[in-house]
Amino acid sequence: MIEFIKCHGSGNDFILIDERTHSYAFSEQERYDLSILLCNRIDGIGSDGILFVMDSSKAEARMRMFNSDGTEAEMCGNGLRCVARYIIEETGKQAVEVETDKAVLAVSQVEPIFSGIDTFAVAIEPVSFAVESLPMKFKASEAVNVKIPELSEAYTFTALSVPNPHIVSIVEDYEEEELAAIGEKANNLPDVFPNGINVSFIKRVNQNKIFVQTFERGVGLTNACGTAMSASALVSTLIGSNQLNAPIVVINKGGLVNCVVTKENGCYSISLQGNATNVYRATIKVDLKELSWGKVDSETFHDEVDTYKKLEDYAKSQI
């Protein structure tokens, strides 16, 4: 039996499995198999990824994030907000730390971003513009506002790791199919992006307000990508005219978040602030030999779902 919470950050949805309170102790192969089996939107639960909450010797808890294609990511901003909420509600602490693949990150509950929406802030860091940090094979040590001919003759991109790998482009207008095509191409270019890449388009809405859509490594087009929105907010202060140290509203297809970009001693950090909505909890039985599953029981959190819809509708009205 596996118990989980189906949750989302800005419509980027996850299956949250707490390994600490259950004796799951999944093997690496089982984590891969669970991601493929359960994230499948046709005959699985349907999700952009799985968040495994585990014990940590360095922080209150540890988060491991697997994409729907079974690959593990260094970081997941929307997912970390969901884990932050889970740990904050469990401990009663307003602020804790969560161990992720590359860093122990500060997370906390903050003022609601919208009426009735419990809101959580997570630190998105370390940030690096060194192409080797993605990794990305390029003719220079950084790729800021540059053409990547293998991808597109039309757009310029900025590459950064937060710490998962991103390229972002500020565009006037675009077709979703274009973003998907560039995303597919970029994730089939091992000579340029050996570990794959998240690809985002940024549209300027207003001062300190942008719209971001992302083709996610290991998933495809999603409603939102927290690390991508954070990376995009940062780039919008570099190449665009948005300000550091002030909330940048990032609208996405699944809602909106605030990103506050700071720079201290030459190092950037982004505070990603937004919802962490629990949609339902469920217990399923899973046969990892047969790679099959079946529902045992579930409970939907209707009030949360209804309240979030109001934020989603508001976000849509902002673009």
Ligand SMILES: N[C@H](CCC[C@H](N)C(=O)O)C(=O)O
């Ligand atoms: N697809 C991403 C991981 C999930 C990131 C995204 N869901 C977020 O909220 O940051 C990657 O492979 O780097």
